[in-house]
Amino acid sequence: MGESAHDGIDRVPLRPGKQGLGSPFLLDWCEPVQNLSVLDLGCGEGYFARNLKRRGARSIQGMDLSSEMIERAREEESRERLGIDYRTGNATELKCFEDSSFDRVVAIFLFNYLSCEQTQTAMEEVIRVLKPGGCFIFAVPHPNLPFSRLQEPPFFFSPGEAGYFSGRDKLFEGEIYRRDGVSVPVRCVHKTLSDYFRCLRDAGFRVMPDLEELCVTPEMLAKDPEFFGPLTDEPLHLAFRVEKNR
Ligand SMILES: C[S@@+](CC[C@H](N)C(=O)[O-])C[C@H]1O[C@@H](n2cnc3c(N)ncnc32)[C@H](O)[C@@H]1O
Structure with missing residues (x-):
């Protein structure tokens, strides 16, 4: 079943407290989640949302632009009823949610699909729907990765002729390999480190x-x-993990 690139390097167990790749670290970073409300933006087929629910989150809302992904997430929900609500929607338009509705907003590998402008718009929406003192947790490919990695398995992006600065807002295609050797196409609208900080600040x-x-x-x-x-x-x-001012 479609468990996306989490089947690959993202799903390797890590010792708690260790810096490393992927989901276990990011899930720990969302803690505490017991009895909290969570919005998972770009939830895909719901792998991260399910794990947060299993950790005791009170309510989880998953949202993804792709109706196919939402369909898959709902199929998972019908296989294992966790009470997660999934809906199709754009992370840049969260009008369906009231101000200060969520304790946590997570966006795991979402912003690599969005331009700088869209990222900032999404972050403006995120801060609006977060409760004061709530946390926004997101992960993106490292901005230097397309330039430092060889174009070979198990993970790479192809920047072509673009450089770190000239490549801003350009789409780089890439591949991530699962540990069973199957490759999954990935993409990244390149942003610099300053872009992420600027978007957060301006939001x-x-x-x-x-x-x-x-x-x-x-x-x-x-x-x-x-x-x-x-x-x-x-x-x-x-x-990144950032708190909304109390
Ligand atoms: C790399 S996947 C990550 C999925 C999931 N967060 C995970 O870690 O398994 C990125 C997801 O973002 C979704 N996406 C892309 N643009 C979006 C947007 N503007 N609003 C909401 N979701 C979007 C894609 O459909 C895709 O499911």
Whole structure:
């Protein structure tokens, strides 16, 4: 069943508290979630939403632009009833949600699909729907990855002739390989590190964000050296966690 790129490098278990790739780290970063309300923007087929619900979130709203993804998420919901509500929608238009409705908003690998302008619009909506003191957690491909990585498995983007600055807002196609060797096409509308900070600031976030550069850990390397070896010492993902002013 379609479990997206989380079947690959994102789903490798990590020791708590260790910087590393993917979902376990990001799920921990959403804690505490017990009895909290969560909006998962660009939820895909709901992998992250399901895991937050299993960790005790009170209510989860998943939203994705793709009706196909929402259909798949609902199929999962009918297989395992967790009480997650999924709807089709654009992360830049959250009018269906009232101000200060959510304790957490998460966007896992959403902004690589959005331009700088769309990212800022989405963040303006995020801060509006977050409760004061609520947290916004998001992950994106590391902005340097398309330029530092070789164009080969298990993970790369192709910037073509574009450079780090000249490539802003340009679409880079890429591939991410699952550990079973199957590749999944991925894309990234390139943004610089400053773009993410500017979007957050201009959207109204005033508190310094937590920032982690996710990379392959020694534990992951020991677990599957063939798969993770080529990624060693590469900055792969960036994770942000920022609080709305109380
Ligand atoms: C790489 S997938 C990540 C899915 C999920 N968050 C995960 O980590 O498995 C990105 C998702 O963002 C969705 N997406 C792209 N643009 C969007 C937008 N403007 N609003 C909402 N979702 C969007 C895509 O349909 C896709 O399902």
